Amino acid sequence: MNDDSNPLMMLIWILPIILFVFYGQRIQLYVTSGEIKKAIKKLDAFREESRNELIDYIKKNTSFEIDSIKKIDRFLDYFTIMPVDMDPNGIVDKVQHTVRSREDYTREHIKILCPQLSDFELTKVQTLLELASSLQMIHKIVNHMFLTAKKQNNYPLILPLQMILPFVMEQAEAMREAIPAFESGQPVGDGIGPMVVGKMMLNCEKQILSFQTALAKTDFENRQLFLLKAEGPGSTVGRPADALEKIVSENTINAIIMVDAALKMEGEESASVAQGFGAAIGGIGTERFQIEAVATTKNIPVFSIVVKQSVKEAITLMTKEIADKADDTRLQVYEMIKENTKEGQSIVVIGVGNTVGVPQ
Amino acid sequence: MIFSKKKIIIAYTIEKCPECNMQRKRKFAKDDVLFSESSKCPSCDVICMIEKIFGESFEQ
Numbered sequence: 001m002n003d004d005s006n007p008l009m010m011l012i013w014i015l016p017i018i019l020f021v022f023y024g025q026r027i028q029l030y031v032t033s034g035e036i037k038k039a040i041k042k043l044d045a046f047r048e049e050s051r052n053e054l055i056d057y058i059k060k061n062t063s064f065e066i067d068s069i070k071k072i073d074r075f076l077d078y079f080t081i082m083p084v085d086m087d088p089n090g091i092v093d094k095v096q097h098t099v100r101s102r103e104d105y106t107r108e109h110i111k112i113l114c115p116q117l118s119d120f121e122l123t124k125v126q127t128l129l130e131l132a133s134s135l136q137m138i139h140k141i142v143n144h145m146f147l148t149a150k151k152q153n154n155y156p157l158i159l160p161l162q163m164i165l166p167f168v169m170e171q172a173e174a175m176r177e178a179i180p181a182f183e184s185g186q187p188v189g190d191g192i193g194p195m196v197v198g199k200m201m202l203n204c205e206k207q208i209l210s211f212q213t214a215l216a217k218t219d220f221e222n223r224q225l226f227l228l229k230a231e232g233p234g235s236t237v238g239r240p241a242d243a244l245e246k247i248v249s250e251n252t253i254n255a256i257i258m259v260d261a262a263l264k265m266e267g268e269e270s271a272s273v274a275q276g277f278g279a280a281i282g283g284i285g286t287e288r289f290q291i292e293a294v295a296t297t298k299n300i301p302v303f304s305i306v307v308k309q310s311v312k313e314a315i316t317l318m319t320k321e322i323a324d325k326a327d328d329t330r331l332q333v334y335e336m337i338k339e340n341t342k343e344g345q346s347i348v349v350i351g352v353g354n355t356v357g358v359p360q
Numbered sequence: 361m362i363f364s365k366k367k368i369i370i371a372y373t374i375e376k377c378p379e380c381n382m383q384r385k386r387k388f389a390k391d392d393v394l395f396s397e398s399s400k401c402p403s404c405d406v407i408c409m410i411e412k413i414f415g416e417s418f419e420q
Contacts, residue, residue, distance in 0.1 A: 317415035
């Protein structure tokens with residue numbers, strides 16, 4: 001009897017086939033579950049770590065009451081319901097109102113919770129709270145998706161989670177590593193825009209033009225420059241669009257130049273500088289919308305200079321490579337002004353990004 | 361991974377003398393912020409300005 005007709009050998013071949021036909025998806029579910037469980041455990045540790053860091057920071061800087069922990073936990077669970085977009089008319093104003101209301105509410109309640117905190121410390125606590133809250137939300141969502149798939153014993157349901165998990169983990173790890181930089185008030189990669197414009201503002205008279213946004217006026221080769229950046233060294237991005245609206249309503253502006261950090265594509269060199277057109281500003285999109293609206297109404301060209309970096313580099317302590325590009329970027333701003341405007345004209349230069357550790 | 365080395369990031373501050381442009385690298389100290397006044401330049405006796413703050417990663 002050769003192997004082909006041996007019933008035992010046939011059984012050895014057929015059994016796994018039957019097993020995989022009927023239980024293949026379930027086996028895959030178990031294998032994938034193991035990987036996802038590890039990631040969820042990591043996310044849970046990040047969540048806990050960020051919460052403890054926040055509580056420790058507040059404890060170190062203020063007189064702390066036991067009741068404060070409950071309030072912080074309540075803040076961490078806060079959610080934002082975005083406006084209905086079935087009718088998109090006026091959606092940007094609604095989104096802006098919702099987001100700003102949340103920011104104002106958080107700021108006011110941190111002030112109540114820690115009245116001894118200076119404005120500088122307050123912005124740091126607000127950012128740490130946002131980081132802890134985001135990590136909590138990421139953990140909740142990933143855990144929910146996993147448990148739903150597990151409960152239904154549904155393998156296809158776990159596939160999208162498996163696919164997005166590496167990207168989610170990259171973001172979560174970046175957020176966790178961002179905590180020490182914000183705690184110590186060190187500049188982050190995203191602060192390259194404020195760093196460039198902040199240096200241009202040195203020795204100029206400054207004024208606060210809109211909420212947490214500083215303006216300085218100066219001259220450069222017979223052109224008037226309006227330099228804008230978030231008010232440093234606190235952890236804030238300011239409201240440059242509001243400030244731009246004010247400047248444009250009172251002056252004739254011939255060009256807008258925005259300096260910002262931009263996400264690099266895979267394979268692109270970190271800290272490379274690129275120039276382009278259009279408003280270089282991230283976030284939820286409301287600031288960009290406002291800047292584009294002002295520029296379009298007044299027919300002002302918008303130029304941008306960006307410093308490329310990864311997600312992690314953007315929110316963690318600025319790397320040497322990025323910091324070394326500040327002078328080169330500033331020279332490119334001056335070059336761009338000379339190339340695109342004439343003498344006697346006015347230009348707004350906006351340093352976009354989080355200005356933690358970067359005054360003006 | 362068992363054999364992967366742990367990466368640590370150390371923050372540094374670069375001070376620059378406005379007179380002789382000499383740059384000095386030191387470890388980041390609490391309350392350091394960019395463009396603020398720092399220690400005196402050893403050669404010109406002028407107050408230096410913080411030019412850069414950045415992190416460098418090392419394997420442990």
